[in-house]
Amino acid sequence: MHAERLYPILLLLGSNIFMTFAWYGHLKYKSSPLMIAIAVSWGIALFEYCLQVPANRLGSAVYSAPQLKGMQEVITLLVFAGFSAWYLGEPLKWNHWAGFGLIVVAAWLIFLD
Structure with missing residues (x-):
């Protein structure tokens, strides 16, 4: 994969790690x-x-x-799945994976010509 195609993906991955902590990290500290x-x-x-x-x-x-948005959604789901299990101690269930899978299919459709 060429750098111009890879850099946005890596940056989106990093941004989603920060955003997942921003949106959900506080759930571990509900008393604050x-x-x-x-x-x-x-x-x-x-x-x-x-x-x-x-x-x-x-x-x-x-x-x-639209391709950037679809890519971002898939990256968000992957980051969130790991975060939910690792940081929050809430592993995803089959129905969560199934729902996320449908979103991945939707994002894939965005890349079709």
Whole structure:
């Protein structure tokens, strides 16, 4: 795979790791005040944006916007599946995998000519 096609994928992977922590990491600390969770999440999201914006900017040279979005959704699901099991201790069940699989099929359709 050429670098111009790979860099957006790697940047999207990194951005999704940050965003998953921003969106769901606080669930492990439910006793902390909500405003602190919001502030920490915003701080983490800043790093997500520092990767996501360049991913889409670079990626738009080789992928269409719908393709970038489809790719991002699949990456998000993969990152979330690992995060849910590893960090939150909530492994996905068969129905979660089935639902995610349907989303992967939808993203695949976006890449068809």
